[in-house]
Amino acid sequence: MRFLKKNVISIVNEHLIDYPTPINIHYAWNFGFLSSICLVVQILTGIFLAMHYTPHIDLAFISVEHIMRDVNYGWLLRYIHANGASMFFIVVYIHIFRGLYFGSYTKPRHWVWLIGVIILLLMIVTAFIGYVLPWGQMSLWGATVITNLVSAIPLIGNSIVSWLWGGFSVDNATLNRFYSLHYLLPFAIVAASLIHLTLLHQDGSGNPLGIDSKVDKISFYPYFLIKDFFGLVIFLVFFSIFIYFLPNTLGHPDNYIEANPMVTPAHIVPEWYFLPFYAILRSIPHKLGGVIAMVSAIAILAVLPWIHSTEIRSSRFKPVYKFLYWTLLSCCFILGWIGGMPVEDPYILIGQLASLYYFLYFLVIVPFLGKIEKELLKFKY
Structure with a gap:
């Protein structure tokens, strides 16, 4: 004891x-x-x-x-x-x-x-x-x-x-x-x-x-x-x-x-905290594709440490990333709003554009922004 x-x-x-x-x-x-x-x-x-x-x-x-x-x-x-x-x-x-x-x-x-x-x-x-x-x-x-x-x-x-x-x-x-x-x-x-x-x-x-x-x-x-x-x-x-x-x-x-x-x-509609993922699900007209997109929207967070390319961690020193980060946050709020709306135009198109940006952020911006920043630093110095 x-x-x-x-x-x-x-x-x-x-x-x-x-x-x-x-x-x-x-x-x-x-x-x-x-x-x-x-x-x-x-x-x-x-x-x-x-x-x-x-x-x-x-x-x-x-x-x-x-x-x-x-x-x-x-x-x-x-x-x-x-x-x-x-x-x-x-x-x-x-x-x-x-x-x-x-x-x-x-x-x-x-x-x-x-x-x-x-x-x-x-x-x-x-x-x-x-x-x-x-x-x-x-x-x-x-x-x-x-x-x-x-x-x-x-x-x-x-x-x-x-x-x-x-x-x-x-x-x-x-x-x-x-x-x-x-x-x-x-x-x-x-x-x-x-x-x-x-x-x-x-x-x-x-x-x-x-x-x-x-x-x-x-x-x-x-x-x-x-x-x-x-x-x-x-x-x-x-x-x-x-x-x-x-x-x-x-x-x-x-x-x-x-x-x-x-x-x-x-x-x-689901509870409000599921609405962004629900909007991503609905943005793809194919049932299996929508399910894959919804699951991927969460799973992509898990691989973030391995696709991240910049050596600078904090956004305080990355003005371009900071702007894109706030754009992502705005995108998530838009997805939450779209998730609670009926499945009709213009909500379908807005949801598809917001979903596209969500995946572009993690699959394109995060992996390549660090490399661009390194090139800019080389050019500066």
Whole structure:
């Protein structure tokens, strides 16, 4: 027991107290800490919600209403969990775009970035199957549309869809297995997050200058711990506004209608944090091509450290890249907007152009911009 206590104390001291931290990191580095807070909140509220939820197509919708109306502070638990998913994605997306801006994906932190992409994939799967559990109209039809995409796989696609459903449509078997997976996957995210953190602390955190230095570092405690907790207070205020004043703003109103397989909603859309990927899917008229494009839009992030060509990490010293970065960010917002629009002109064309730029950025601009910068530097000097 004494040996165990010593190990625990040494781990806490190494990673939370004496951990050498670059002196010049700012609040953009808070979002890794905030994402861990969001994960803990989601797990805790999810456990308490699971105590009152019934994974059956005849009772799931009613059990959610029971939580909201009859369980003490059940409304609070449900609103924290539902809005917490959105907060989690907001924090993680900012965390990712900070990494893109400051080149945090380059060596020696390439494995940290790769594990981060795996965490994002686990989050997407967990959030998708969690959206099915309230068993509203958008839950049922969203699950039907998204799982049907697997049928685009040649030869075995239809068999995989039937296996996912546990039958011939999204039904009780589907709801049960999605409930089980939704309970299990957050703990896989915890495991991946611990690996992510361990790898990060092995090579040390990056900084806005993109320069590794062993000199300009101070201990994590108390300076950056206080900074993280200040950021947490601001985040909780922002989170609380949605919980207490705008609890249903980020959700879809059709999900307050009980699932009915006989009535198809006029416009089926996923949650807002999936809309950019959904827009990429819809921008290609071929079903299999759309699925490949959507999966590639996420997978391309994983290979970014190996296709990156510039030796300068931070965008602070790359004005051309900085402009293109903000163009990419604008493109992602456009894709999010297009994903929520009907499939008609001019939204189809705008979505196709935005999707094209998204892939051009990662497949053309990122690999070749570094080489162009090197040539320009040679020409200058």
